[in-house]
Amino acid sequence: MLPADSGLKIEAGESRGQSAGAEAGEGDGGRVCYVNGGLVPEAEARISILDHALLYGDGVFDTVIAWDGRLFRLDDHIDRLFRSMAAVAIPTPVSREELRDLTIRAVRANKLDNAYVKWIVTRGSNDTPLMDPAGCAANLIILVRPYIHRYAPDSRSGLRLKTAAIRRPPGQVLSPQIKSLNYLNLVLAKIEAKSAQADEALLLDIHGRVCEAPGYNVFVASRGTLLTPQHDILEGITRASVMEIAAQQAVPLRICDVELYDAYAAEEVFLTSTAGGLVPVVEVDGRVIGEGRPGPLFARFSKAYQEMIASPDWGTAVHGEQKN
Numbered sequence: 001m002l003p004a005d006s007g008l009k010i011e012a013g014e015s016r017g018q019s020a021g022a023e024a025g026e027g028d029g030g031r032v033c034y035v036n037g038g039l040v041p042e043a044e045a046r047i048s049i050l051d052h053a054l055l056y057g058d059g060v061f062d063t064v065i066a067w068d069g070r071l072f073r074l075d076d077h078i079d080r081l082f083r084s085m086a087a088v089a090i091p092t093p094v095s096r097e098e099l100r101d102l103t104i105r106a107v108r109a110n111k112l113d114n115a116y117v118k119w120i121v122t123r124g125s126n127d128t129p130l131m132d133p134a135g136c137a138a139n140l141i142i143l144v145r146p147y148i149h150r151y152a153p154d155s156r157s158g159l160r161l162k163t164a165a166i167r168r169p170p171g172q173v174l175s176p177q178i179k180s181l182n183y184l185n186l187v188l189a190k191i192e193a194k195s196a197q198a199d200e201a202l203l204l205d206i207h208g209r210v211c212e213a214p215g216y217n218v219f220v221a222s223r224g225t226l227l228t229p230q231h232d233i234l235e236g237i238t239r240a241s242v243m244e245i246a247a248q249q250a251v252p253l254r255i256c257d258v259e260l261y262d263a264y265a266a267e268e269v270f271l272t273s274t275a276g277g278l279v280p281v282v283e284v285d286g287r288v289i290g291e292g293r294p295g296p297l298f299a300r301f302s303k304a305y306q307e308m309i310a311s312p313d314w315g316t317a318v319h320g321e322q323k324n
């Protein structure tokens with residue numbers, strides 16, 4: 001049996017009350033996840049088909065990683081998840097401290113040192129398929145997977161980006177700061193890029209300025225200065241880490257409007273995200289960036305970032321040592 005007593009009081013609800021104790025079943029790779037009050041084998045986790053997350057994309061999420069047995073910048077991610085819930089008026093299903101504890105227990109139950117952890121908070125259901133959120137009670141899911149390597153830090157290659165025709169919506173339409181369960185805009189950009197045989201999409205804002213890649217922030221090294229877009233982006237936590245590394249290493253950095261020209265003519269371009277870390281870009285719309293391979297600035301920043309995620313200064317211990 002896995003440690004499963006959440007210590008939380010869970011109200012009655014259509015998708016609540018899942019088994020509080022769990023043993024990993026077949027077909028789920030031995031993984032367990034947290035759903036509304038208990039750890040369950042991933043294959044047995046359930047939420048209602050009337051949940052507004054399924055019907056309307058009505059919910060929020062955040063992703064955090066564990067590295068070497070420590071959750072990196074856990075409180076920064078918890079704060080952002082709570083800001084997303086506040087912005088969409090979802091009453092918090094657990095407190096910050098409860099989420100901290102549940103997350104640690106979920107990673108521990110999966111016996112992982114390096115993990116990908118996703119919190120999903122759904123609006124819940126009010127027993128009708130209608131959009132009105134009145135009467136819904138939020139559901140919390142904590143999904144834990146082994147860390148997913150998107151890019152080997154010592155790779156000699158990088159991504160080829162293609163600018164997508166679809167644009168990132170401005171804050172007046174839907175704030176990019178909300179990590180909502182509707183990422184269709186980014187999925188469509190990805191489809192466009194893949195259909196053009198590129199590795200990943202580059203999204204512009206509605207004014208044609210460089211904005212984001214799907215699930216990534218963008219950095220462009222231009223004439224010795226790192227540039228990163230200022231408008232209509234999610235303020236990524238990895239982006240914040242890169243800014244801290246730039247300050248430590250006295251690399252000039254500007255948060256500003258970034259034009260496609262800046263990317264095309266850049267010495268280096270790289271992307272940042274919690275799940276992927278720092279990912280180099282070697283081509284944008286057929287223009288070779290720099291020498292066509294990961295550059296020296298990327299190598300420096302990638303090394304510093306790897307040190308940061310492994311550092312006890314930034315991590316919350318999962319397996320017993322003192323929490324920071």
Ligand SMILES: Cc1ncc(COP(=O)(O)O)c(C=O)c1O
Nearest residue numbers: 215216217234236237238273274
């Ligand atoms: C739209 C978007 N932009 C950027 C990022 C990168 O943010 P972070 O570094 O906090 O993971 C994400 C992360 O998932 C995202 O969803």
